[in-house]
Amino acid sequence: MPFPSESPPAPSALSAEELHRLREKARFIRLETIRLIEIAKVGHYSSVFSAAELFASLYYDVMAIRANEPRWPDRDRFLMGKGHAAVGLFPILAEYGYIDRATLDGYTRLGNPLGDHPDMRKVPGIDFSSGSIGHALSAGAGMAFGGRIAKRGFDTFVMLGDGEMQEGQVWEAAMFAAHYRLSKLIAIVDRNGFQLDGRVDDVIGIEGLADKWHAFGWETHEVDGHDLSALTQLLRRLKQDARRERPACVIAHTVKGKGVSYMETEPGWHLGYLSPDDAARAIEEIMQTEI
Numbered sequence: 001m002p003f004p005s006e007s008p009p010a011p012s013a014l015s016a017e018e019l020h021r022l023r024e025k026a027r028f029i030r031l032e033t034i035r036l037i038e039i040a041k042v043g044h045y046s047s048v049f050s051a052a053e054l055f056a057s058l059y060y061d062v063m064a065i066r067a068n069e070p071r072w073p074d075r076d077r078f079l080m081g082k083g084h085a086a087v088g089l090f091p092i093l094a095e096y097g098y099i100d101r102a103t104l105d106g107y108t109r110l111g112n113p114l115g116d117h118p119d120m121r122k123v124p125g126i127d128f129s130s131g132s133i134g135h136a137l138s139a140g141a142g143m144a145f146g147g148r149i150a151k152r153g154f155d156t157f158v159m160l161g162d163g164e165m166q167e168g169q170v171w172e173a174a175m176f177a178a179h180y181r182l183s184k185l186i187a188i189v190d191r192n193g194f195q196l197d198g199r200v201d202d203v204i205g206i207e208g209l210a211d212k213w214h215a216f217g218w219e220t221h222e223v224d225g226h227d228l229s230a231l232t233q234l235l236r237r238l239k240q241d242a243r244r245e246r247p248a249c250v251i252a253h254t255v256k257g258k259g260v261s262y263m264e265t266e267p268g269w270h271l272g273y274l275s276p277d278d279a280a281r282a283i284e285e286i287m288q289t290e291i
Helices: 016-040 045-062 082-087 089-096 136-149 168-179 210-214 228-240 276-288
Strands: 077-080 156-159 183-190 218-224 246-253
Touching: 016 045, 016 082, 016 089, 016 276, 045 082, 045 089, 045 183, 045 228, 077 082, 077 136, 082 089, 089 228, 136 156, 136 168, 136 183, 136 276, 168 276, 183 210, 210 218, 210 246, 218 228, 228 246
Parallel strands: 077 156, 156 183, 183 246, 218 246
Antiparallel strands: none
């Protein structure tokens, strides 16, 4: 159930134009994911689709970033624990001018910097090389701590998979961040309910998740991760809340494979490849559905 004790300042509401734009960006992320995985011949469609609205909200509304300046010192930082969803992030980086659009066309091909997981040494705009589950929150906490020491005002956002909550290092980082009151650190858990081996709560149960984060000293919120209005208003509130003295966690309730009905009902799409007919069906559904 939602955690009722947190009340950041009143949010700024999204206009109809802003909401439409974010929906179109989430649609773009899903379509580009299908296109790029067609090049690779295998990929993580459903992990991107559960997070498409999270990507859209962060990169096209909430985060402080500049086009063509991936190394701007005061940019907000973004790290992904679920690095296997990077195929949904790369098209965004191309839109911001961090990588050439033509680079997308060689996704995962020999010599191309874009792989199944993001590499900060090769891809401008990637703040952390992820894929080893559990490490991103530790790195994000270090960045937030370093930003404080350097007297910079950037925020650090860390997107985590819910299966990642089974990793002990996540909770070590959570303790560290709470102890040092890293108020510029915001974790977002993509709570889509599935991991590689099946249902998260069948593999190792993680509930009550909100209570756990709260007990570890974090300000904790729950939101529908596909409701762009509610999600973006919450993230805006957290970013703008100068009064907060501790890190914040957003548990975003999502659907794995969201936007393609046959993926939503089949967890085996964690890793797969769409035949041309299935890809055409998926594209048609994405184009016709408003989330």
